[in-house]
Amino acid sequence: MIRRIPSSRRTLELLETQELSPSVRRFVFRSVDGRAIDYLAGQWMKLYLPGGLERDYSIASAPVPEGHVGADRIELAITRVERGAGSAALFALTPGARVESLGPNGLFVREDRHRDVAALYVATGTGLAPLRAMLLDELARPETTPQVLLFGCRTEADLLYRGELEPLARTHARVRYVPTLSRPSESWAGRRGYVQAHLRELLAELGSAHVYVCGLSKMIDEVRRTLKEELGVDRRFVHTERYD
Ligand SMILES: Cc1cc2nc3c(=O)[nH]c(=O)nc-3n(C[C@H](O)[C@H](O)[C@H](O)COP(=O)(O)OP(=O)(O)OC[C@H]3O[C@@H](n4cnc5c(N)ncnc54)[C@H](O)[C@@H]3O)c2cc1C
Structure with a gap:
């Protein structure tokens, strides 16, 4: 059985970005309310991006238990897709930017x-x-x-x-x-x-x-x-x- 974690909406703030390759960037977000983000390794978040776009992104970081440093953070690794509106909107974000999210989602986990x-x-x-x-x-x-x-x-x-x-x-x-x-x-x-x-x-x-x-x-x-x-x-x- 996969542990069910209710999906919830939260506002994320972009903390930092870093180039992982010429076309991929790492994004570290934190939950603005400071709550731990509970998810299973392998799950993904829906992001609501500027321009009314919705895109899904797998969480690239392992979950951190509540009460530990970093429990309110997730890391994403995102490809800049040529002529891709969603990835372009993400790559235009700078630290401090806020996006709405819904998650965690998905059954792609190691049971x-x-x-x-x-x-x-x-x-x-x-x-x-x-x-x-x-x-x-x-x-x-x-x-x-x-x-x-x-x-x-x-x-x-x-x-x-x-x-x-x-x-x-x-x-x-x-x-x-x-x-x-x-x-x-x-x-x-x-x-x-x-x-x-x-x-x-x-x-x-x-x-x-x-x-x-x-x-x-x-x-x-x-x-x-x-x-x-x-x-x-x-x-x-x-x-x-x-x-x-
Ligand atoms: C469950 C799930 C998890 C995902 N996790 C990630 C993730 O962790 N990182 C990530 O970069 N994307 C991820 N994606 C893809 C992401 O949701 C978007 O589809 C992607 O960013 C393209 O959106 P866009 O608006 O820029 O391009 P659009 O204009 O929507 O173009 C979409 C086209 O881009 C291509 N595409 C989609 N994803 C990629 C990719 N990663 N690399 C190259 N081409 C791609 C596809 O061929 C697709 O036809 C995930 C998708 C799903 C369904």
Whole structure:
């Protein structure tokens, strides 16, 4: 069972932003009323943006328990979509700006009953956001199952949160960070190609795993097809969140 958290409206204030890549920006918001924002790692918020726009964004940070520093904050990682009205409105915000929100929403979470099996997180682009939240949340728990993050993007410059994920994998024996680039520079010594090309090997190593996939539909459809038709993964082990 997934713990039900009632969705509520709250006003958020933008505290800070930071470029994560040439096209992705990190936004840190705090709840203006100071209340803790209760959510499950993997869930998303609806934002009401200037111009009457409504857009949904996964929370990229792990929940902080009430009473602890940062419990009233969430972090988002947002792609600037070409000719995209919603992302343009967000990228125009400066610290101090306020937006209305509704949340948390969504069932794309790592359920407690699945935590005795390894997790394979598969993302492209800002599909990484909810998976980062799930991974950080998992590491705050006593479980010991392997946690593998397969992240696909075009170039080295698009490796979101690289400075955090590489050290995380070095310091936690159960974490593996597997970036793969579709248009790497010549000096890139890591994996190449789309995420689906690496599923067979990673799943063979894990034996059994719940697979969490997030990003645009084109990638999700490819990954689902590979898992089902080529690797025979039971659909009950596959969990997806689509951005389009
Ligand atoms: C549950 C959920 C969670 C989401 N979480 C995030 C998130 O954490 N970060 C984020 O950047 N977006 C996220 N999105 C997408 C977001 O809601 C908007 O669709 C996106 O910002 C585009 O809005 P727009 O008005 O700028 O573009 P629009 O004019 O609405 O254009 C939409 C088009 O942009 C493309 N698109 C949508 N999202 C992306 C993306 N991330 N990267 C590249 N192209 C995209 C799609 O092809 C879509 O057809 C999420 C969507 C859903 C449904």
